[in-house]
Amino acid sequence: MAERVAIDPTACPAWSTLRHEAHRIRKESIRSLLQSDREFLRINAAGMSFDFSRQRLDSAAFESLIELAEQTGVRQAIDEMFAGTQVNSTEGRAALHVALRGRPSDSFTVDGEDVSDAVENVVGRMEVFADSVRSGAHRGATGERITDVVNIGIGGSDLGPAMAYQALRAYRDPNITCHFVSNVDPADIIDVLSHVTPEKTLFIIASKTFTTAETMINAEYARTWIVHHLGDSAIGAHFAAVSTAEQLADDFGIQRQNVFGFWDWVGGRYSLMSAVGLSTMLAIGPLRFRELLDGARAMDIHFRDTALADNAPVLMGLCAVWNRNFLQMSTSAVLPYSRDLARLPAYLQQLTMESNGKSIRSDGSPVTYGTGAIYWGEPGTNGQHSFFQLLHQGTDDVCSDIILAARPTSSDRQSGRQIDDQHDVLVAHALAQASVLSVGLTREEVAAAGVSEALVPHKVIPGNRPVSVIMMDQLTPFALGALLAAYEHSVFVQAAVWQINPFDQWGVELGKKVAGGIVDDIHHRQVDDPELDPATRASLAALLQR
Known part of the structure; x- marks a missing residue:
C-alpha cells in the first residue's frame, strides 16, 4: 500500500x-x-467462533x-499497518487504531515515535474524569450530580459510541443515561434536551478539529441552552471535549483538564476505542472499558500473528x-x-x-x-x-x-x-x-x-x-x-x-464543501450561484420561494 x-x-x-x-x-x-x-472454514479467535462453512x-x-x-500482498499490508507505516497514502498518515487497545508494554511507533505512553496517558485521564462523574465528585454548577450525558458528534464520533452504549446495556451504570445528538436537523437536539435537565447534564463535544460543521452547530445550541438556564460560569462544569484543538475548546469555555485528544492516525470510523469512547466509559465504567479494549487487542494479535x-x-x-x-x-x-x-x-x-x-x-x-x-x-x-x-x-x-x-x-x-x-x-x-x-x-x-x-x-x-x-x-x-x-x-x-485506500473519504469531504456554499446562498438569498449545477440552482430557487 x-x-x-x-x-x-x-x-x-x-x-x-x-x-x-x-x-x-x-x-x-x-x-x-x-x-x-468443512472444518477448514471454521475458526476460533479471541473467544469467538467464526463459521464460514455455509x-x-x-x-x-x-x-x-x-x-x-x-x-x-495482504500479509505485507498487515505488517505495514501494525508498524505504523503511512498506509493512508492519500493523506500521508499511518492508520494505527490498533495502538488504542495496546497495553503500556506494547510498542507502537508512528514517525519514529512510540505512541503507547501517549495513548495510555489519555486513557488514564479519561478514567479519572469518568470516576469523578460516576462517583459524584464532578458535579454540575448548582451542585447536582450528573445523571445525563449528551454526546454531540457525527459519523464515527456518534455511530460508535451510540452503538456501544446500546450493545453494552447490561453493563451500564443505572444512575447515568447517555443520549446522542448527531443530525444537524434541530429536531435531534431539541428532542434530546426535552428529556434532560440543565443542572444534571454533561455534554461531550466530539470533534477532532472542533470545527466539524454539524457538531459545532449542535454544540453552540447546547451551550446557549446551558447559559440560558445556568449562566456563562456553568460552561466548565457541564462540558467536556474530545478534540485536539485545545485552544478552540478553551475559547468555547471548556476546561483544559476536560479536553481529551486523539491523533491524526486514528480515523473517525476507527475511533470508538480512543477518547471518542468517553461516553462509553462514563456509561460502563473504566474497568469494563478496558475489557472492551482487551477484546479488540486479542483479535488484533490473532490477526497480526x-x-x-x-x-x-x-x-x-x-x-x-x-x-x-x-x-x-x-x-x-x-x-x-x-x-x-x-x-x-x-x-x-x-x-x-x-x-x-x-x-x-x-x-x-x-x-x-x-x-x-x-x-x-x-x-x-x-x-x-x-x-x-x-x-x-x-x-x-x-x-x-x-x-x-x-x-x-x-x-x-x-x-x-x-x-x-x-x-x-x-x-x-x-x-x-x-x-x-x-x-x-x-x-x-x-x-x-x-x-x-x-x-x-x-x-x-x-x-x-x-x-x-x-x-x-x-x-x-x-x-x-x-x-x-x-x-x-x-x-x-x-x-x-x-489495492485501494480504506482510510480516506474524499467523496464525503466534497459534499461538506458544496453544502457550505449552499448555506451562504440561502442566507444571501442567491439563486444564480455559478458554482452550482442547473438542477441544484432550480432546487435552491424553489426552496427560497417557500
Missing part, C-alpha cells in the same frame, strides 16, 4: 483461477458442499483465495471478495440476533462503505472490478418479518452475517429461568435462518410435505445464499471489542486485495 505501486489484482494468476472456480462452483449447491469436510466455496476455491491474498489460512478476519475479508467479485453479489446483510446490537448494522455501514466505497486504486489508477459492497441490516427476529422474504426468494442473491450470543448476559439471566428459555428461541431462529438461507427447500421436499401441486413452486426456497455465522458466548465488553476489531481487519483485507 504506502510506498508500493498498486497492482491490478485481476492480473494476478489467482484471480484468473478464481474466475474458473466460480464458474465451476455455480454448478454446486451449498447443500451439496456441506456434505464434505459460504459457497470449496477447498480448491479457498486455496485460490489464499493465493490471491498472497499475490496482492496467525497464518492467512487460519486467520478469522482474513477469511471474513476473502469471503467478501469472493462474493463480490466472483459470485457477483453487491450487497451484504448484517443480521445480529441481539436487540442490544441493533445499532451494529449502521456502525458497520460506515466502517465498510466509507472505507471501501472507492473506485480508484491507491496509485490513482481506476479499478476495473467491484469494490465495497452495500451493507445494511436489522436485528433478528424483527428482520424476519420485514425483508427476509427477499433474502429467501428474491431475484438478487444476498450474502449475510448472522451474529449471535450463545447465552444471555449474566445480569439478564438473573431475571429467571424463563430468560434462558426465551434466549433459546432467539438462537434457534438464528440457526434456522442460517440453514434455510444456505440450504433452502427443494421442490421434492415441498411436495413430500403434502403441499398442493399449485402451491409447490411458491414454497420452494432456492437456498444458496452464503451465510457466515459469528458466535460469542455472551455479549460482553470483551466480546464486543473482538467483534468490532474482526470487522475492521476484514475491511482492511478487502482493501489490500483491491
Whole structure:
C-alpha cells in the first residue's frame, strides 16, 4: 500500500483461477458442499467462533483465495499497518487504531515515535474524569450530580459510541443515561434536551478539529441552552471535549483538564476505542472499558500473528471478495440476533462503505472490478418479518452475517429461568435462518410435505445464499471489542486485495464543501450561484420561494 505501486489484482494468476472456480462452483449447491469436510472454514479467535462453512466455496476455491491474498500482498499490508507505516497514502498518515487497545508494554511507533505512553496517558485521564462523574465528585454548577450525558458528534464520533452504549446495556451504570445528538436537523437536539435537565447534564463535544460543521452547530445550541438556564460560569462544569484543538475548546469555555485528544492516525470510523469512547466509559465504567479494549487487542494479535489460512478476519475479508467479485453479489446483510446490537448494522455501514466505497486504486489508477459492497441490516427476529422474504426468494442473491450470543448476559439471566428459555428461541431462529438461507427447500421436499401441486413452486426456497455465522458466548465488553476489531481487519483485507485506500473519504469531504456554499446562498438569498449545477440552482430557487 504506502510506498508500493498498486497492482491490478485481476492480473494476478489467482484471480484468473478464481474466475474458473466460480464458474465451476455455480454448478454446486451449498447443500451439496456441506456434505464434505468443512472444518477448514471454521475458526476460533479471541473467544469467538467464526463459521464460514455455509459460504459457497470449496477447498480448491479457498486455496485460490489464499493465493490471491498472497499475490496482492495482504500479509505485507498487515505488517505495514501494525508498524505504523503511512498506509493512508492519500493523506500521508499511518492508520494505527490498533495502538488504542495496546497495553503500556506494547510498542507502537508512528514517525519514529512510540505512541503507547501517549495513548495510555489519555486513557488514564479519561478514567479519572469518568470516576469523578460516576462517583459524584464532578458535579454540575448548582451542585447536582450528573445523571445525563449528551454526546454531540457525527459519523464515527456518534455511530460508535451510540452503538456501544446500546450493545453494552447490561453493563451500564443505572444512575447515568447517555443520549446522542448527531443530525444537524434541530429536531435531534431539541428532542434530546426535552428529556434532560440543565443542572444534571454533561455534554461531550466530539470533534477532532472542533470545527466539524454539524457538531459545532449542535454544540453552540447546547451551550446557549446551558447559559440560558445556568449562566456563562456553568460552561466548565457541564462540558467536556474530545478534540485536539485545545485552544478552540478553551475559547468555547471548556476546561483544559476536560479536553481529551486523539491523533491524526486514528480515523473517525476507527475511533470508538480512543477518547471518542468517553461516553462509553462514563456509561460502563473504566474497568469494563478496558475489557472492551482487551477484546479488540486479542483479535488484533490473532490477526497480526496467525497464518492467512487460519486467520478469522482474513477469511471474513476473502469471503467478501469472493462474493463480490466472483459470485457477483453487491450487497451484504448484517443480521445480529441481539436487540442490544441493533445499532451494529449502521456502525458497520460506515466502517465498510466509507472505507471501501472507492473506485480508484491507491496509485490513482481506476479499478476495473467491484469494490465495497452495500451493507445494511436489522436485528433478528424483527428482520424476519420485514425483508427476509427477499433474502429467501428474491431475484438478487444476498450474502449475510448472522451474529449471535450463545447465552444471555449474566445480569439478564438473573431475571429467571424463563430468560434462558426465551434466549433459546432467539438462537434457534438464528440457526434456522442460517440453514434455510444456505440450504433452502427443494421442490421434492415441498411436495413430500403434502403441499398442493399449485402451491409447490411458491414454497420452494432456492437456498444458496452464503451465510457466515459469528458466535460469542455472551455479549460482553470483551466480546464486543473482538467483534468490532474482526470487522475492521476484514475491511482492511478487502482493501489490500483491491489495492485501494480504506482510510480516506474524499467523496464525503466534497459534499461538506458544496453544502457550505449552499448555506451562504440561502442566507444571501442567491439563486444564480455559478458554482452550482442547473438542477441544484432550480432546487435552491424553489426552496427560497417557500
